Amino acid sequence: PNVAVVAKYASWMDGTVVNVGDDNIITQFIEKKDFDYNNINEYYKTVNIYKFSKEFINNQYIPFLLAYIKAYGENEYYETVLKAISHLSRSHIKAHILENEKWYEIDDGQDYDIATALFLEGEEKLRHMQIKYGGYWRYDGLLDYCYLVNPFFPSNKMIEKMKNEYNILLRQYPSGLNTQNLNAGRMFEIDADKLLVGNGAAEIINILNKVVKGKLGVCIPTFNEYIRCFPNCQIVKLNTSFNDYSYNIDTIMEHIDKVDNMVIINPDNPSGSFICYDDIIRIIEKCENQNKLIIFDESFIDFAEKELRYTLINDDIMNKYQNLIVIKSISKSYGVPGLRLGIMACGNKEINKIIRQNMAIWNINSLAEYFLQIIPLYKDDYIKACDKIVAEREYMTTELRKAGYKVYDSQANFIMVKINKNSAKMAIDLLEKHNILIKDLYKKDTFNKPQYIRLAIRNRKDNERIIQILRREVNL
Structure with a gap:
């Protein structure tokens, strides 16, 4: 079959998207100018990888391409031709939907920088993320336990x-x-x-x-x-x-x-x-x-x-x-x-x-x-949000102590944890294997051994996830 590689739309993506119908058949190509943010949950982003049959190329794509060039000129995206073809009942392009595969579309220096972080490994990857000091919304699915905010406010x-x-x-x-x-x-x-x-x-x-x-x-x-x-x-x-x-x-x-x-x-x-x-x-x-x-x-x-x-x-x-x-x-x-x-x-x-x-x-x-x-x-909402932090901090502290970690008493929206492993290696493993960024305190003043990390307090779902991961780590 004719195939286009696509991925579920995420906020960092830009460019042509598609709608996918029954049997993963692409029903519509949607150009950037027609993008509707009310429909983002229905969109898949094209990854710009296609497999077309010889028959499709000769009988459909090239004739439509030549007609489009004649009518509109050459300075257009090739997806505009696919958009027209996708409406033909006999032209089926199937979507191959990526799941957890790494990919990034590079159009400029910023894209290249993000792609570099995505494909780096080990200490280089961690260092590349640390020197960003934020902007982590660009990294799809990254769970930030490093930077300290209130996840329960604003309402x-x-x-x-x-x-x-x-x-x-x-x-x-x-x-x-x-x-x-x-x-x-x-x-x-x-x-x-x-x-x-x-x-x-x-x-x-x-x-x-x-x-x-x-x-x-x-x-x-x-x-x-x-x-x-x-x-x-x-x-x-x-x-x-x-x-x-x-x-x-x-x-x-x-x-x-x-x-x-x-x-x-x-x-x-x-x-x-x-x-x-x-x-x-x-x-x-x-x-x-x-x-x-x-x-x-x-x-x-x-x-x-x-x-x-x-x-x-x-x-x-x-x-x-x-x-x-x-x-x-x-x-x-x-x-x-x-x-x-x-x-x-x-x-x-x-x-x-x-x-x-x-x-x-x-x-x-x-x-x-x-x-x-x-x-x-919203003063009352803010107070309630701070109270939720207190409850989540107590939950995380209790659960990590049960797992065998030393957790320092804290009155903030974070906890400091002493571990029995190399903190730098743990930070790398969490980033590479679980897409979680934590604060490794090694080399900070007074931390002469790589045994200390700082974890932000997040919502219950996120906190349960990192607790579960750290429980496994303590037994490895």
Whole structure:
């Protein structure tokens, strides 16, 4: 028979698609200009591999091709001829549907880069994926346990509301920074003059070197931006591995005496270790009394258990502690990393002035602005989503401990796991065999042996899948 190789349509595909009827007979070729997103579940993408009989070529394809060239010229896709032929009752082209075979259509440099990742093997494949820092929707079926987001928020209702406004938001300039700060002030119930909205928390962290000088105390291991972004500071590291990767308040208090500024990420990344409210106030007050800046990153704090949850983004706290800078990634906690949103809260007008002077007037887009505008309507949904993270974290922790893994206590949307195998090899195996990307912590500060991984908390279906895989791994 005459055969066209096709694959079920996925979001990364582009170009001609087909409809497939009974007995896998192709009933229609659909050009890019006729593509209807309402029908994507019915589409199969052509893989550009065909097998035609001599009779089909001579009696149908070539006559139609010559007629088409005569009528429309030469600069057309060959599928347009197949489109016309497919409507003839005597012309059957059967679809050979790919299942799990690897393939990628290469039209440009971006396609080549993705195809390279698809066909690489071993350490090269893992490294190629790691240096992407995101954009994993391009890799069909990849399950990302590396990057940290909230899988339970935004709610479907909120997404539908944003979709409804997409066209006008796409075509309109966003407001300037003043309006963004007002939106964020309403969101966090704090005076807008104490807030700055960034293009992700990373934008603000990068600018903090304008106000942070001298010795900077950092608990390690940590989010590397708090080291990379302060090249002019002397980084004075406090190694938490000596306390089994948990915060020790007395040790932190002693460390403050050795530095000019202190960074605290709470819960910690990558361990998930947590400092309660009373203890963090003790730390802040010591820094205040010694006239030292403290940067408090609470990007993951909303995922703490209900009785432990708190925030320092508060007018009274900001007014009282002029040495305090609070950073919060909205991308991570609210599940919208594609919008690139983060905030800085500070009661010190001079610090806010310096940071603002180094920010663009239009630093976030209209979609991100609209998210800030409507988020108060969905506050209850957000709290419920954070509670779901707590439940899934407890489930994953319990099940992996039953399987024999050491899982560190965490109050974040991730867990750190010690394994009895080479973590780099496990990361490679999970990617190659199961299309799962995890965070291998080897070579990160203090992890001198390849035995530690970090896993994001996802929904129950995904979590059950990785638990099942890791159960098998522990017995191999």
